[in-house]
Amino acid sequence: MTYRCDFKCRFIVAFAGLLLLVSLFFPIWSYYITAPQYPEGLYLHIFANKLTGDLNNINTLNHYVGMKDIHPDSFPELKIMPLIIVSLSALAVLSVIVGRKILVYLWFIIFAILGIVGLADFYRWLYHYGHDLDPNAPLKLGMDYTPPIIGIRKMLNITVHAYPNIGGIAILLSALLGLIGIVLSLRGKK
Amino acid sequence: MKRALFLISGIGVIGAGALFLGCPPKEKGAAGLKEAAEAVYVPPGQHDEFYGFFSGGFNGQLAVYGLPSGRLLKIIPVFSQFPRNGYGYSEETKAFLMTSHGFIPWGDAHHPELSQTDGVPDGRWVFINENNTARIARIDLRRFETVEILEIPNNGAPHSAPFITQNTEYVVVGTRFSIPFDIKTGKLMDVPISSYAENFKGTITFIKVNNDPNYKGEDRMSIAFQILVPGYDYDLAHCGKGPSHGWCFLTSYNTENAYTLLEVNASQKDKDYILAINWKRAEECVAQGKAHKFPAVYYHNYYDEKKHMAVSEVKKEVTVIIPEECPGMAYFLPTPKSPHGVDVDPTGEYIVAGGKLSADLPIHSFSKMLKAIENKEFAGEDFGIPIIKFESVNHCLIPKACLGPLHTEFDGKGYGYTSCFISSEIIKMDLKNCKVVDRIPVYYAIGHLMIPGGDSRKPWGKFVVALNKITKDRYLPTGPELNQSAQLIDITGEKMKMLLDFPTVGEPHYAQAIPADLVKDKSLQIYNLNENEHPYAVKSEAETKVVRNGKVVHVYMVAIRSHFTPDNIEGIKVGDTVYFHVTNVEQDWDIPHGFALMGAENANILIMPGETRTFRWVPKKPGVYPFYCTDFCSALHQEMQGYVRVSPADSKVELKWGTNKQL
Numbered sequence: 001m002t003y004r005c006d007f008k009c010r011f012i013v014a015f016a017g018l019l020l021l022v023s024l025f026f027p028i029w030s031y032y033i034t035a036p037q038y039p040e041g042l043y044l045h046i047f048a049n050k051l052t053g054d055l056n057n058i059n060t061l062n063h064y065v066g067m068k069d070i071h072p073d074s075f076p077e078l079k080i081m082p083l084i085i086v087s088l089s090a091l092a093v094l095s096v097i098v099g100r101k102i103l104v105y106l107w108f109i110i111f112a113i114l115g116i117v118g119l120a121d122f123y124r125w126l127y128h129y130g131h132d133l134d135p136n137a138p139l140k141l142g143m144d145y146t147p148p149i150i151g152i153r154k155m156l157n158i159t160v161h162a163y164p165n166i167g168g169i170a171i172l173l174s175a176l177l178g179l180i181g182i183v184l185s186l187r188g189k190k
Numbered sequence: 191m192k193r194a195l196f197l198i199s200g201i202g203v204i205g206a207g208a209l210f211l212g213c214p215p216k217e218k219g220a221a222g223l224k225e226a227a228e229a230v231y232v233p234p235g236q237h238d239e240f241y242g243f244f245s246g247g248f249n250g251q252l253a254v255y256g257l258p259s260g261r262l263l264k265i266i267p268v269f270s271q272f273p274r275n276g277y278g279y280s281e282e283t284k285a286f287l288m289t290s291h292g293f294i295p296w297g298d299a300h301h302p303e304l305s306q307t308d309g310v311p312d313g314r315w316v317f318i319n320e321n322n323t324a325r326i327a328r329i330d331l332r333r334f335e336t337v338e339i340l341e342i343p344n345n346g347a348p349h350s351a352p353f354i355t356q357n358t359e360y361v362v363v364g365t366r367f368s369i370p371f372d373i374k375t376g377k378l379m380d381v382p383i384s385s386y387a388e389n390f391k392g393t394i395t396f397i398k399v400n401n402d403p404n405y406k407g408e409d410r411m412s413i414a415f416q417i418l419v420p421g422y423d424y425d426l427a428h429c430g431k432g433p434s435h436g437w438c439f440l441t442s443y444n445t446e447n448a449y450t451l452l453e454v455n456a457s458q459k460d461k462d463y464i465l466a467i468n469w470k471r472a473e474e475c476v477a478q479g480k481a482h483k484f485p486a487v488y489y490h491n492y493y494d495e496k497k498h499m500a501v502s503e504v505k506k507e508v509t510v511i512i513p514e515e516c517p518g519m520a521y522f523l524p525t526p527k528s529p530h531g532v533d534v535d536p537t538g539e540y541i542v543a544g545g546k547l548s549a550d551l552p553i554h555s556f557s558k559m560l561k562a563i564e565n566k567e568f569a570g571e572d573f574g575i576p577i578i579k580f581e582s583v584n585h586c587l588i589p590k591a592c593l594g595p596l597h598t599e600f601d602g603k604g605y606g607y608t609s610c611f612i613s614s615e616i617i618k619m620d621l622k623n624c625k626v627v628d629r630i631p632v633y634y635a636i637g638h639l640m641i642p643g644g645d646s647r648k649p650w651g652k653f654v655v656a657l658n659k660i661t662k663d664r665y666l667p668t669g670p671e672l673n674q675s676a677q678l679i680d681i682t683g684e685k686m687k688m689l690l691d692f693p694t695v696g697e698p699h700y701a702q703a704i705p706a707d708l709v710k711d712k713s714l715q716i717y718n719l720n721e722n723e724h725p726y727a728v729k730s731e732a733e734t735k736v737v738r739n740g741k742v743v744h745v746y747m748v749a750i751r752s753h754f755t756p757d758n759i760e761g762i763k764v765g766d767t768v769y770f771h772v773t774n775v776e777q778d779w780d781i782p783h784g785f786a787l788m789g790a791e792n793a794n795i796l797i798m799p800g801e802t803r804t805f806r807w808v809p810k811k812p813g814v815y816p817f818y819c820t821d822f823c824s825a826l827h828q829e830m831q832g833y834v835r836v837s838p839a840d841s842k843v844e845l846k847w848g849t850n851k852q853l
Contacts, residue, residue: 056777057778060750
């Protein structure tokens with residue numbers, strides 16, 4: 001009977017799966033940008049399906065160094081991310097209902113792979129915005145403007161703060177809980 | 191001789207002693223340096239506690255100061271054109287300055303009055319009067335801009351204005367100069383000036399204010415009714431509060447009916463009048479059909495917030511009440527002597543008059559007045575208006591209070607503070623016990639004075655600001671023409687203490703102040719571009735265009751850091767009238783753009799984020815004309831420029847436009 005997930009494991013994994021749904025309603029990742037003329041700061045919030053915040057103002061500032069306009073239509077990810085999140089959540093719940101450990105492991109592996117791919121894709125976009133500059137930009141400083149994926153980076157007069165928001169924290173917690181559920185079920189095997 | 195020398199040298203020694211001790215001569219009433227500095231200093235990056243709204247008199251503007259620092263925050267143009275931002279020059283704002291006499295580029299702004307709820311300033315609006323061509327304006331404190339101007343018919347100069355009732359139900363407008371109008375036709379009469387007593391009349395106008403918070407339009411003021419009154423000079427006003435809510439009081443001078451050399455001929459009588467009006471009774475008379483509808487032509491100009499432009503409506507009729515047809519509505523209170531200010535204390539009981547040519551300061555009692563009316567203690571009648579006996583209404587006369595008392599504000603602790611023009615001082619008096627308890631000199635010739643909320647039911651009695659007419663040596667000299675001055679005086683203690691002295695922009699006839707917390711969070715940062723319904727607005731560069739319609743050319747232009755679209759235009763011809771409709775499509779705080787064009791007989795325009803403004807130009811000679819952004823908007827502001835090509839009237843140059851392309 002060792003291939004069955006016990007009660008604790010089921011509870012934790014189900015909770016982890018449902019927790020993922022939080023990221024449909026709250027920003028996953030956020031940027032907070034300050035500059036001498038912007039003591040109040042500018043925000044960019046990345047949701048599963050949209051971008052909000054001071055997008056136009058950020059674009060207006062970015063155009064001096066030739067950065068491309070950040071526009072929601074540029075990102076096919078915003079269309080598929082909600083679907084991925086719902087599917088992952090459903091898979092977690094399904095694996096618990098069926099109760100087979102193998103399904104739980106599968107869920108977690110898919111989750112981990114998607115997480116890594118997602119982060120890599122995120123970084124690819126950041127690198128793209130930081131490097132693929134308009135050659136006719138008014139300011140050509142030979143700089144790399146890649147925003148940080150997390151943490152703080154100061155570029156010229158602008159300081160960029162990147163941090164996971166409620167949605168992102170929910171995903172990270174979900175992953176952590178998934179891991180705990182699996183560890184518990186492995187222990188139960190002994 | 192020896193004795194005189196000794197005396198002189200003695201004075202010299204004292205003078206030298208003062209020099210050695212390094213004490214600057216301290217003015218009478220001045221606080222200590224450290225105390226004064228700590229009371230008014232606002233550290234960099236921090237905000238003042240109060241907004242102060244100071245009228246600019248002959249500049250037609252309203253200046254906004256931070257208090258207690260005295261820092262100038264903004265100048266709001268109201269009755270005068272303002273080349274700085276294009277007010278009264280841009281096509282959208284010209285309508286504000288329209289009157290039944292035509293377009294008037296200048297006005298005389300006197301008394302700012304904050305809107306109130308329950309007798310307390312509420313931070314929604316400021317009203318202000320134009321003393322030359324009778325008008326009342328309303329300024330919106332979300333925008334800090336003029337949004338409405340209403341012309342007042344049958345009024346020669348609305349000096350006794352715009353004083354409000356305790357819930358801003360009405361704005362009261364009296365006339366300082368009576369004029370010969372025919373009330374039945376609303377027309378000024380061509381009569382001999384010497385027929386003053388027979389033909390000249392005054393009116394007291396009650397403007398109804400629409401206080402509905404859900405109402406979206408800016409056409410909130412309308413004339414409810416006018417009361418016809420004898421041809422005196424109605425100088426100032428205040429309405430009652432608390433128990434006296436429902437009444438308004440106006441001072442008058444020139445009950446002598448003088449029409450020449452008024453300084454002598456209007457100063458003969460020992461007493462003139464305060465006119466007390468029961469406006470609730472007036473409402474009844476209107477409701478009972480006792481009022482008349484007479485023709486009158488006057489302008490109502492207001493801002494269409496969605497379309498970003500002022501519009502003018504011409505009104506054709508006014509409701510008039512004749513006092514003798516509405517008994518119980520108006521009474522005269524005899525008051526010495528050419529009284530100027532009339533101020534009602536926070537309890538609503540005491541009515542302080544500034545009998546400017548009398549040394550004795552009269553305080554009337556509202557409760558005594560009601561009793562006198564009930565008991566018919568009248569000394570006669572004038573123009574169908576009963577005159578109440580002086581003794582029956584007077585609470586007390588403070589003998590020899592000061593010279594030239596003008597205005598009184600209150601601290602809410604039972605004291606009144608009165609400005610004294612001739613003796614250049616402020617006196618503090620105990621209202622109930624009728625005595626002067628303190629006095630402080632001011633520099634010089636004070637007119638109005640102001641305590642934040644000092645004419646309301648709940649004064650924030652921290653300081654009083656003296657608004658002075660004569661400046662002389664107070665600041666570094668600037669030639670014969672000097673600014674006026676204001677002094678900020680602490681009134682928290684028993685003795686008044688002078689803290690700060692600062693020049694003002696224009697002549698501050700009156701000022702009001704309100705805690706910043708009641709206003710600052712409502713102040714807009716931008717106008718929402720999505721809500722901009724200006725008929726010539728364009729929301730993106732893709733929509734920009736130039737359209738010719740006969741000899742009129744409309745340029746639908748966009749401004750964004752750091753370029754205009756279009757910035758090259760060809761095909762304009764001599765004889766065309768060109769309208770540049772510039773939309774600032776920024777949605778970022780404090781990023782205005784400007785627009786000016788070489789040789790245009792116009793002022794520049796400033797366009798706030800999300801706003802559309804229109805610049806009119808009639809080119810006269812062929813050539814290529816540069817235009818540019820006048821408000822330093824960004825690092826590439828200097829590059830924010832463009833060219834318009836003007837060709838002879840008969841040329842075949844096609845209309846073409848664009849940005850970043852060869853035409």
